[in-house]
Amino acid sequence: MKNILLVDDDAHIRALLRYVMIKEGYRVYEAQNGAEAVKLLESNPMDLAVIDIMMPIMDGFELCDFVRQHYDIPIIMLTARDQLSDKKQGYLSGTDEYVTKPFEPEELVYRAKALFRRYNRTSSDIIRMNRIVIDRKNVEISDGQSVLFLPMKEFELLSQLAQFPGRLFSRDELIRLVWGADYAGDDRTVDVHIKRLRQRFTAYADDFTIQTVRGIGYKVEVNKR
Secondary structure (H helix, E strand, O other): OOOOEEOOOOOHHHHHHHHHHHOOEEEEEEEOHHHHHHHHHHHHOOEEEHHHOOOOHHHHHHHHHHHHOOOOOOOEEEEEOOOHHHHHHHHHHHOOEEEEOOOHHHHHOOOHHHHHHHOOOOOOOEEEOOEEEEEEEEEEEOOOEEEEEOOOHHHHHHHHHOOOOOOOHHHHHHHHHHHOOOOOOOOHHHHHHHHHHHHHOHHOOOOEEEEOOOOOOEEEEEEOO
């Protein structure tokens, strides 16, 4: 049974989501602000977090950033704020999905299931993007006929993006995940490495693409074949 963390200061919203999530067979934990959510995260293994933005003590952006730094779980940001700048801040904080109120509870369930499928595919050391196979354990990439050799940081960067196809990573997040929190350079190094990866995999554009989301960062899209 998967554990869902619902964080919203609106008791009605929590009750509505609790009902549909329990109906789907999930175990639900509730918090009415970010501080309560942190305590629940520290004492219970969570599989997904649904986080509202406008909350007292610690808002959703701060909580989302905290979750990204300490836990590898999918995040759905749930909010009445639908401005592009709000969505940008949400994705920069590390959310996987951004759902605006009012919403259909069933839609949230569908998105949660899609995120579980996406994250479950990354539990193996093998990541497949059609012909391209990334072997994280042996640090190898192959196309089914030959092994492709990449510098370590390029390998780590591609692996990080490929683990979560469709998920948008900010440059700062990629720096932290690939180069480490103590990296002294700037985020332009991400752009340079992405450019090199695109050049190396030009012949595999039918298999996957690395997409730029202007002003935010990058994501991998695996093409259906």
